[in-house]
Amino acid sequence: MELQAYLDGELSGRAEQRVADWMLKDAEAQALAAELRMTHGSLAGNEPERSVPESREFYWSKIRRAIESGETAAPPIEPQWGWVWAWRRYLVPASSVAAALIAAAVLLFPADGTQYLAEVENLSDSVSSHSFRSRSENVFVVWISSEDRSQDEMPESYMDDGDIILQ
Numbered sequence: 001m002e003l004q005a006y007l008d009g010e011l012s013g014r015a016e017q018r019v020a021d022w023m024l025k026d027a028e029a030q031a032l033a034a035e036l037r038m039t040h041g042s043l044a045g046n047e048p049e050r051s052v053p054e055s056r057e058f059y060w061s062k063i064r065r066a067i068e069s070g071e072t073a074a075p076p077i078e079p080q081w082g083w084v085w086a087w088r089r090y091l092v093p094a095s096s097v098a099a100a101l102i103a104a105a106v107l108l109f110p111a112d113g114t115q116y117l118a119e120v121e122n123l124s125d126s127v128s129s130h131s132f133r134s135r136s137e138n139v140f141v142v143w144i145s146s147e148d149r150s151q152d153e154m155p156e157s158y159m160d161d162g163d164i165i166l167q
Contacts, residue, residue: 003029007036 005011006019023029052059130143 003033004036007033007040 002011002015002019003023006016006023011019023033054062126146128145130145132141132143133139
């Protein structure tokens with residue numbers, strides 16, 4: 001910060017001398033000062049000139065006359081679908097509430113049977129497994145047997161109208 005002020009000639013005599021002494025001792029400070037001088041020279045030589053097509057007095061008098069006349073901006077143009085834009089303030093929140101209610105209903109009241117699903121993995125080729133679920137008794141059973149037994153050998157007494165056998 002002081003280095004930039006030194007390069008711009010903004011420091012007092014004592015502060016300027018302190019920064020000059022510091023720059024003589026520190027090589028990094030000298031390199032930074034050289035880079036700042038180069039950047040300042042590049043910016044000063046390449047800054048674009050902005051000019052107003054009228055004279056300065058005429059330009060400012062136009063601005064003063066516009067302020068004094070109290071010109072107002074043109075009223076905003078209403079969109080063609082004005083009624084849609086008017087209802088938008090009610091429909092957007094209503095759709096958000098509806099989406100939240102649907103999400104809550106799906107999470108709190110899952111579809112019939114989804115809470116009873118289970119996955120049984122069989123890692124052996126010589127052993128088979130059969131799953132049985134009884135909604136009326138609220139039970140889920142897995143039979144593990146050798147490969148030569150089939151589903152037909154299961155007792156019929158375990159089958160009920162609402163029971164499902166999964167394989």
